[in-house]
Amino acid sequence: MNVAMIDDRIVDANQLDSSYLDRGLYFGDGVYEVLRSYNGKIFALDDHLARFTDSLAGVEIDGVDMNQIRSRVLKAFDTAKIPNAKIYFHVTRGSGPRDHNPAVNMNPNFFLTISEIGDYSKSKINGYTVSTYPDLRWKKCWIKSLNLLPNVLAKMDAAKKGCDEAILVDENGLITEGSSSAFFACVGRTIQTAPTSANILPSITRKYTMKAAHNLGLAFIEKSLTPEQAKNADELFLGVTTKDIIPVVKFDNLAIGSAAPGPITRKLISEFEKFTK
Amino acid sequence: MNVAMIDDRIVDANQLDSSYLDRGLYFGDGVYEVLRSYNGKIFALDDHLARFTDSLAGVEIDGVDMNQIRSRVLKAFDTAKIPNAKIYFHVTRGSGPRDHNPAVNMNPNFFLTISEIGDYSKSKINGYTVSTYPDLRWKKCWIKSLNLLPNVLAKMDAAKKGCDEAILVDENGLITEGSSSAFFACVGRTIQTAPTSANILPSITRKYTMKAAHNLGLAFIEKSLTPEQAKNADELFLGVTTKDIIPVVKFDNLAIGSAAPGPITRKLISEFEKFTK
Numbered sequence: 001m002n003v004a005m006i007d008d009r010i011v012d013a014n015q016l017d018s019s020y021l022d023r024g025l026y027f028g029d030g031v032y033e034v035l036r037s038y039n040g041k042i043f044a045l046d047d048h049l050a051r052f053t054d055s056l057a058g059v060e061i062d063g064v065d066m067n068q069i070r071s072r073v074l075k076a077f078d079t080a081k082i083p084n085a086k087i088y089f090h091v092t093r094g095s096g097p098r099d100h101n102p103a104v105n106m107n108p109n110f111f112l113t114i115s116e117i118g119d120y121s122k123s124k125i126n127g128y129t130v131s132t133y134p135d136l137r138w139k140k141c142w143i144k145s146l147n148l149l150p151n152v153l154a155k156m157d158a159a160k161k162g163c164d165e166a167i168l169v170d171e172n173g174l175i176t177e178g179s180s181s182a183f184f185a186c187v188g189r190t191i192q193t194a195p196t197s198a199n200i201l202p203s204i205t206r207k208y209t210m211k212a213a214h215n216l217g218l219a220f221i222e223k224s225l226t227p228e229q230a231k232n233a234d235e236l237f238l239g240v241t242t243k244d245i246i247p248v249v250k251f252d253n254l255a256i257g258s259a260a261p262g263p264i265t266r267k268l269i270s271e272f273e274k275f276t277k
Numbered sequence: 278m279n280v281a282m283i284d285d286r287i288v289d290a291n292q293l294d295s296s297y298l299d300r301g302l303y304f305g306d307g308v309y310e311v312l313r314s315y316n317g318k319i320f321a322l323d324d325h326l327a328r329f330t331d332s333l334a335g336v337e338i339d340g341v342d343m344n345q346i347r348s349r350v351l352k353a354f355d356t357a358k359i360p361n362a363k364i365y366f367h368v369t370r371g372s373g374p375r376d377h378n379p380a381v382n383m384n385p386n387f388f389l390t391i392s393e394i395g396d397y398s399k400s401k402i403n404g405y406t407v408s409t410y411p412d413l414r415w416k417k418c419w420i421k422s423l424n425l426l427p428n429v430l431a432k433m434d435a436a437k438k439g440c441d442e443a444i445l446v447d448e449n450g451l452i453t454e455g456s457s458s459a460f461f462a463c464v465g466r467t468i469q470t471a472p473t474s475a476n477i478l479p480s481i482t483r484k485y486t487m488k489a490a491h492n493l494g495l496a497f498i499e500k501s502l503t504p505e506q507a508k509n510a511d512e513l514f515l516g517v518t519t520k521d522i523i524p525v526v527k528f529d530n531l532a533i534g535s536a537a538p539g540p541i542t543r544k545l546i547s548e549f550e551k552f553t554k
Contacts, residue, residue: 003357005349005366005389010356013390019296020388021521026303026367027425059426059541072282080280088375089282090303093429097392098365100425100432100457111297112282113290113375136416138427147424148304148377150415152370155377156337180377249346 014070018095018249022109023102028146030092031055031096036117036167037131037182038276040083045073052091052145058143061093064108073114080114081249086242088113107246119140120243124269126237126263128164128251132227133157134177135168140200154179167230167251174198174224181240182206192233195222196253212271218264227252235262244276246270278407295372299386300379305423307386312350313394313519317360320377322350324481328421329368332388335420338370341385347393347398349389357391363519365390397520401546404526404538405441405515409504410434412445412453418476431456444507444528451475451501458523459483459516463541472499482516489548492505495541504529512539521553523547544554 002013003142022031032055034049044246049066056064086205094106136150154166158179166179174195177183182203184193191213198204208272212219230236234250246260256262279290281297300306309332310325326343335339350364371383384400413427435456443456453471454460459480461470468490473479490497505534506512513525513533522545524538 001358003353003391005387008349010353014390017294017296022302025299025302026423027429028423029426029429045506046506059430072285076280076282076287079289080278089357099381099392100429101436102433110282110284114280115290116279127311134416138415139411139413144304145426146303149306150425152304152306152377152379153336158378159378201324
């Protein structure tokens with residue numbers, strides 16, 4: 001008899017809910033997106049769907065109808081009636097007996113959750129503290145996949161140090177991005193962040209931050225920073241879908257600027273806000 | 278209202294089965310083992326439990342009682358009554374709303390399946406064909422984690438080429454291991470495989486293969502091979518828990534030796550068999 005066991009409970013393997021046979025669980029064989037709404041309006045849906053399409057192609061999950069994904073997101077959002085919502089969804093390659101080599105013609109699984117975004121106004125006022133951690137991730141971080149264990153370990157390390165976010169440093173000693181954020185420095189009137197060729201996720205918040213910087217007449221350069229350069233920057237900040245721009249006030253325990261959100265960061269936050277209206 | 282959606286079905290997020298909130302699914306935040314039995318006897322259980330303990334420590338999942346894990350494996354095996362069984366189990370950090378930073382005092386989830394190992398005698402007689410693929414994995418492959426997407430992509434590539442296994446080649450041009458196997462070459466009376474320092478899983482089949490080689494008076498060296506060296510070896514073979522030693526007869530479409538299992542590999546298979554009785 002094919003047996004399964006969930007904690008101490010033995011069950012017939014043929015009676016398992018398909019969620020227990022999801023390749024997302026066995027292999028992290030799936031890709032995801034996180035979106036948000038501002039006051040009842042989903043932000044940058046097209047950008048997120050475009051990136052999701054790229055991620056699906058990157059892991060060769062075929063047969064996903066993007067119009068259907070869009071409809072599902074909109075339907076769930078309409079049902080939830082949460083003005084400032086966090087929308088998470090993933091698609092996995094499908095469910096079946098565990099085998100690295102997927103069966104032919106699997107049906108991808110779609111899963112979505114919507115919840116309210118908590119009040120993060122204090123994060124904008126007080127800023128985040130961050131600490132560095134080695135970038136242990138795989139070589140295709142442009143794919144937003146469910147293989148996030150290195151990100152989790154980085155975030156846990158930051159939490160242990162009393163920090164809000166981990167900043168990943170690769171084997172060349174260069175900062176790639178945060179464990180769940182994009183990372184930016186500001187020197188004078190220039191914003192600097194890693195190029196998308198640096199094994200990072202093409203952050204959508206990054207794209208709109210570039211646009212905001214342009215609107216403010218700031219220079220924007222795509223060049224990786226070392227932790228040393230970050231420490232000496234005038235200002236640092238993060239880009240996160242759910243909170244857009246968050247100032248960084250401490251980097252590896254060292255105060256950045258006056259250990260408070262800097263003037264350029266505050267201007268960028270205001271400029272970004274215009275996109276969300 | 279917090280909403281979830283499973284394919285086209287909208288559900289109350291509070292009513293979801295905990296399997297949908299498993300960190301194993303969201304992040305691959307868990308570790309696993311695969312064991313097998315030969316004729317009603319589990320092989321190398323202690324080795325697998327020791328490696329599992331290391332994996333748990335590597336990802337800092339605390340509070341797992343290894344005696345309880347052992348009891349569960351034995352209980353499920355007794356229930357299944359499958360003489361030649363494949364036993365898969367994993368532990369994830371727990372279930373909860375998606376957040377990279379885990380909640381304190383999460384309860385780890387245990388999941389296990391037992392199924393019959395199919396007849397693989399033809400694989401031993403005919404051997405496997407293999408093809409190379411870039412090693413895209415993270416930097417801690419000694420942890421047997423649920424982040425297996427690069428392995429899946431490698432295996433899919435091999436299948437597309439009509440091959441049975443993908444052999445991973447790192448950025449230094451060196452073979453690490455197979456997508457779900459250890460990789461060995463044989464030149465004269467010397468067996469060669471990558472050292473465990475080469476970002477590979479400490480394979481238990483590898484350990485017993487070393488023992489078998491020793492019993493047969495063969496030399497064993499731990500040194501990474503290039504694909505070129507592999508192609509020029511007298512024999513190649515794989516180590517896989519569920520099938521122990523499998524001869525490799527083609528490497529990137531090139532016949533190895535006489536394109537049939539070699540004499541040393543066949544001797545190792547017989548010697549390994551003694552351990553399983």
